[in-house]
Amino acid sequence: MRRRSGFPLGRILLGLAAGLVLIFLMLPILVVFPISFSSASYLQFPPPGFSWQWYGRYLDDPSWIDATVRSVKVAALCTAIAMGLGVPLTFFLVRSRLPGIRALDRLSAAPIIVPTIVLSIALYGVFSDLQLIGEWYGVAVAHSVLALPFVVILVGAGLRGFDQAQEQAAAGLGASWPAIIWRVTLPQLRPSLISAAFLAFISSFDELVIAMFLSGSEMTLPKKMFDNIMMEIDPTIAAVSVLQILLVGLCLGLASLFGRGVLTTTVTR
Amino acid sequence: MSSPGASRRAFGRRRELALLALGLPALLLLGAVFAWPVLRLLSLSVEGGDLAQFEKAALDGLYVSVLADSLKVAAVVTAICLALAYPVALWLSRAGRVGAAIGLFALLLPFWTSVLVRTYAWLVLLGRNGVVNRALRDWGLIEAPLPLLHNMAGVLVGMVHVLLPYMVFPIYAALLRVDPDLPRAAEGLGASSWRAFRRITFPLSLAGVSAGCALVFVLSLGFFITPALLGGGRVIMISMLIEQQVREFLDWPFAAALSTVLLIVTLAIYGLIGRLTRGGRLETA
Numbered sequence: 217m218r219r220r221s222g223f224p225l226g227r228i229l230l231g232l233a234a235g236l237v238l239i240f241l242m243l244p245i246l247v248v249f250p251i252s253f254s255s256a257s258y259l260q261f262p263p264p265g266f267s268w269q270w271y272g273r274y275l276d277d278p279s280w281i282d283a284t285v286r287s288v289k290v291a292a293l294c295t296a297i298a299m300g301l302g303v304p305l306t307f308f309l310v311r312s313r314l315p316g317i318r319a320l321d322r323l324s325a326a327p328i329i330v331p332t333i334v335l336s337i338a339l340y341g342v343f344s345d346l347q348l349i350g351e352w353y354g355v356a357v358a359h360s361v362l363a364l365p366f367v368v369i370l371v372g373a374g375l376r377g378f379d380q381a382q383e384q385a386a387a388g389l390g391a392s393w394p395a396i397i398w399r400v401t402l403p404q405l406r407p408s409l410i411s412a413a414f415l416a417f418i419s420s421f422d423e424l425v426i427a428m429f430l431s432g433s434e435m436t437l438p439k440k441m442f443d444n445i446m447m448e449i450d451p452t453i454a455a456v457s458v459l460q461i462l463l464v465g466l467c468l469g470l471a472s473l474f475g476r477g478v479l480t481t482t483v484t485r
Numbered sequence: 486m487s488s489p490g491a492s493r494r495a496f497g498r499r500r501e502l503a504l505l506a507l508g509l510p511a512l513l514l515l516g517a518v519f520a521w522p523v524l525r526l527l528s529l530s531v532e533g534g535d536l537a538q539f540e541k542a543a544l545d546g547l548y549v550s551v552l553a554d555s556l557k558v559a560a561v562v563t564a565i566c567l568a569l570a571y572p573v574a575l576w577l578s579r580a581g582r583v584g585a586a587i588g589l590f591a592l593l594l595p596f597w598t599s600v601l602v603r604t605y606a607w608l609v610l611l612g613r614n615g616v617v618n619r620a621l622r623d624w625g626l627i628e629a630p631l632p633l634l635h636n637m638a639g640v641l642v643g644m645v646h647v648l649l650p651y652m653v654f655p656i657y658a659a660l661l662r663v664d665p666d667l668p669r670a671a672e673g674l675g676a677s678s679w680r681a682f683r684r685i686t687f688p689l690s691l692a693g694v695s696a697g698c699a700l701v702f703v704l705s706l707g708f709f710i711t712p713a714l715l716g717g718g719r720v721i722m723i724s725m726l727i728e729q730q731v732r733e734f735l736d737w738p739f740a741a742a743l744s745t746v747l748l749i750v751t752l753a754i755y756g757l758i759g760r761l762t763r764g765g766r767l768e769t770a
Binding site for chain 1: 501510515572573579593594595608610649678703
């Protein structure tokens with residue numbers, strides 16, 4: 217026990233280091249809030265006074281609203297595709313005993329590893345030939361390829377932890393397989409499904425590089441923000457940022473409410 | 486005797502067919518919107534039937550030095566992330582319920598926040614008249630504003646901020662899997678807590694460390710937005726060159742060659758670290 221006297225000092229240092237890093241992580245988010253309420257007409261920190269003008273500017277500008285609506289549409293379709301195809305794919309990857317299944321598992325994770333710029337220009341080439349540049353659903357389909365690995369990883373983790381004896385019991389009682397999957401298996405995977413859908417939505421909503429190449433003049437919200445940062449930095453983008461942070465916070469809250477263990481699943485799997 | 490075996494085999498075949506039918510739509514999507522376009526792009530690099538595009542990339546000092554710079558940036562970002570992430574992961578793994586909840590929130594909110602929102606915030610924080618420079622001047626630590634933006638420093642800050650959670654999560658997961666009785670037993674046997682950490686907890690977390698390093702290195706190698714916005718043209722990553730070849734020069738074959746190089750380097754590093762990880766796991770098992 218005598219030797220443990222050094223322990224509290226180590227613990228304090230550790231807490232201090234972790235605290236500083238966490239402050240570093242939160243700093244950009246904290247700084248955006250006051251700027252968005254600035255009464256100054258240009259970027260100034262700390263802001264000289266309070267006003268809603270930048271939120272008004274955002275809401276009154278049809279190009280911002282168009283971009284927001286387009287991004288929500290793209291992210292919703294992307295989530296639908298990634299979940300609709302990704303969840304069945306996960307069943308195949310986790311349960312099949314085919315010899316080539318490991319290779320297919322790798323293939324489905326590959327879009328995360330291949331650099332986005334490579335995938336972007338590859339799709340840019342194909343989509344140009346098909347004249348899909350500027351179509352919102354084209355961006356959504358491209359995004360769904362990036363979202364698919366998240367779905368496979370998260371739902372796969374849930375499915376591996378699921379006790380298959382329950383399915384056999386239901387089958388023994390005469391239930392059909394579609395009914396078993398729908399009424400026994402999927403309800404128990406709910407936390408994984410919710411976090412997968414959430415991740416798919418946000419990953420598309422925030423994606424810029426693919427959208428830059430494929431969205432053409434029909435800008436998504438991240439593309440509009442990128443152009444705004446490149447051209448003129450006015451606090452409108454701070455207002456947009458705050459709204460986006462609130463949206464993410466809301467989704468995080470809902471996800472942790474309706475899918476118990478969502479946060480820890482996201483983090484530790 | 487043989488009929489139950491045959492019917493089980495038939496059932497197994499039906500089961501495999503049903504599973505394949507479930508996976509097929511997604512695999513078709515991956516083939517059409519991922520594998521085929523990427524392979525088509527890569528094939529453009531050898532369209533002329535020779536390796537002229539690769540020769541051009543190898544002989545022009547610019548492209549070699551940009552690739553070397555990208556690797557250097559990725560290595561530095563990985564090292565900084567590891568140094569910052571380990572204490573956070575260790576603290577999280579030992580924190581109580583409330584502490585862990587606050588810590589995870591502080592990690593997840595920025596993680597989910599758009600890279601553009603964060604980049605914008607760094608422009609505000611790091612500029613000549615930004616928050617950081619003003620604070621340092623007010624405290625009398627500096628006289629002239631530090632150049633924190635539109636250079637390597639800005640790029641490093643921005644990239645580390647984006648990639649840090651990718652390092653924390655795997656290390657945290659690995660630390661959670663360490664049986665807390667092990668270091669406790671070592672301390673019971675007279676080891677100092679530092680020694681118990683160094684000889685037991687740390688080696689057991691190495692699988693998480695290498696997984697995090699592989700992820701962060703590979704992701705930073707292909708980084709595009711943050712260096713473009715915070716580097717002010719002074720930091721050129723290979724992804725920016727690829728974009729330039731396509732957008733400005735419309736030189737698809739050369740962009741394809743650079744993409745091939747980037748992809749091969751990425752996969753090689755990922756495979757290498759994956760192999761080391763498996764070795765590490767065997768050692769610590």
